[in-house]
Amino acid sequence: MGVLSSLSARFQHPAQVVVAGFSLAVAVGTALLALPISTATGESAGWAAALFTSTSAVCVTGLAIVDTESHWSMFGEMVIAGLVQVGGLGIMTMATVFTLLVSRRLGLRARIVVQAETKTLSMSDVRQVIRKVVLFSLFCEAVAATVLTARFMIGYGESFAGALYLGVFHAISAFNDAGFALWPDSLMRFVSDGWICVTVALASILSGLGFPVVFELARSWRHPRRWTILTKITVGVTATLLLLGTLAFLTIEWRNPRTFGPLDDSGKLLAAFFAAVMPRSAGFNTVDISQMYPSSWLTTDLLMFIGGGSAGTAGGIKVTTVGLLAFVVWAELRGESRVHIGHRSLPDTAQRQAVTITALGVAIVGLATYALLALTPYSLDQVLFEVVAAFGTAGLSTGITANLGTAGHLLLVVLMFIGRIGPLTLGSALALNRRTRHYELPEERVIVG
Template sequence: MGLLTPLTSRFRHPAQVVVAAFGLTVAVGTALLALPIATTEGVSAGWLAALFTATSAVCVTGLAIVDTESHWSVFGELVIAGLVQAGGLGIMTMATVFTLLVSGRLGLRARIAVQAETKTLSMSDVRHVLRKVVVFSLVCEAVAATVLTARFVTGYDEPFGRALYLGVFHAISAFNDAGFALWPDSLMRFVSDGWICLTVAIASIVSGLGFPVVFELARSWRRPGKWTILTKITVWVTAVLLLLGTLAFLTIEWRNPKTLGPLDEGGKVLAAFFAAVMPRSAGFNTLDVSQMLPSSWLTTDLLMFIGGGSAGTAGGIKVTTVGLLAFVVWAELRGESRVNIGHRSLPNSAQRQAVTITALGVAIVGIATYALLALTPYSLDQVLFEVVAAFGTAGLSTGITASLGTAGHLLLVVLMFIGRIGPLTLGSALALNRRARHYELPEERVIVG
């Protein structure tokens, strides 16, 4: 919180603090990656490559216009890892604070006092919660790094120092849903390695659920009836998307000789599950995305657009938003005046927020797709995939990222930035900017549809 003190004193709304903090971090990262020491050749990477990579790292996206391992030196890779860590922790801590601001409590042992008039928090309680977020993140990364390091040593005969470096780098990248890998083919060489694939996938899933959900599950996983609406929707929608995504990739790519075709049945299930997890925002791939069938691209588009849970490192419009919209539609189809989830009623404000975030997300993706189609010679399938990957901070690509040109790269930079902070800041702004109206206007029925 010490870093945020000057920002909070200058900007009065939390959304302004987020934009300023992430913008400043991107600027610092760009400056560091533009140094000659950051590249293997000892010459400056140029402002565009530095800006694009720094934005991708801070926004934990994983899209790249240069190969991470061959282009960047150890210094450059450490800068990228640091930016990913800063971006991931920043997202989780800021999202947690906004969750507290909106709800007034976290459902954990720490209690946050919300002053309705000034929208301020008890700083001692905030520090306690944020400390738990940081410790939780670092412990998860340490566990993932240990497993990956051990596997690189025992399974691939890597020297311990190199294995440790690879393990730590990819643990940070996986837990923060960044998708940066130190191999030109991402994780394709490990397509049948359950130790590596499942470790990366589990780290991504846990961080993508979000801090409030993870700790509520840890406390009351045996009593799902007492879960909050946030936890219920996040868990069940995530499970459904992972299951449907896995089945979709298995069905579509089963006989594709360039993806799942050459693998045995166990390998196909593992690869399909990994392909279903990664669009949540993780960005790694064990299958050649460019060789997938168009229907698999569309499936990935949908998963990337939805993303993961609120208050986590995943991008997209969030599974919570999609879950709320599903209940809204169901209630409308049944002719019910109120939207009920379990034994709770959903406020009208939450319904409007879900509709607003989804509508703006669709609009942003649509406009950006149209613009990128005009700027590049690529097909609609490829361009849409690239746009959704940037907006959903997923980092997956059909292989056209590096050849989009300066205008295309700058468009993706803007999309990554909007996609990272947009849903978070917009959601908090809508929730916190409530105005009391002391009158009601007469209703007028409008034909819809």
């Protein structure tokens, strides 16, 4: 295959680069966080807490077994922010390079098209992608940090230094969909603060669309008909999920005295929108999740499992996967012999990839749910929520994360890692490995259902 082979002659496949890169980042992060200097007390946090926190940061999951602000020192917090930045940039660059190989449509430079045909990219192309992704990320983070810093100064009386520190940390955390916050109750104190909630939500939505989609929107947002299938599906499914999610949370929690009840109508709308955006995988919360009704947990489970767009910082099986499956179902119900999206025909291989990623996602979540049910005394709704939050790198929790025991924590570490790099490596492996048979076997009809 020789893809990305210029990065290293030892790596035969992009999947190996991804696994090796993320493993290395987790290991370095664990070592740094285990240093005494990383904790507020000056005693080492221990390997278990360091490994869990490092994995959660690199995989931009945001699950925590110790309170981020009180447990870690400022050095520790900066390590976490650094790991989040490395993890977020890493997944976005690698996924974008992969998208170039598969879709041949990003059009960064004309010759990439030719190279993508032969499934190779030169080192300079890769460098260019990395530069664009990094510049885009830093620009968005700078804008978000500016708004947040100003708001912390003006609205909450923080000093400039204090507000800047909080602004930069939460801008990085929001744009990379990490969900780490420097308050023990996440962003609950800002539930009615539109400046903070909307800034965090927009940063998360933008990065969660994925770089290729953002790039195409920036170029041709006036001409939706010319968009690639990737952009059409990502925008369509994202908008649908945000709308339905907001409506669902509004309906379910409207009168809940422990969540939306005390808020005025516009506050309820803001809180519902925020609750609908966060499972895409940013993972902050402005209401107490443990007090939400079970239907809200189920809604959040669904949104976390789906996640965001491909080649962005969001996790989950991706809105593209769900959108393709919806088109397959729709075509089948209409009796179409092929699946069409707009005026394009969808290759059978893309359909099978969507089925495969969804099926493996369900299987992994199912097995992990079994294991955690057996390891802990918690009920199905809480365990399922925790497992999906780890797999979907959303990092929301009903509050049981710290009490899952060492075995439970190790399970979550593995799950966060698989959830973060699994869909990408699997997607690239499926799309780039393709055997061809030189003869075809006869078809046989089968009944289904």
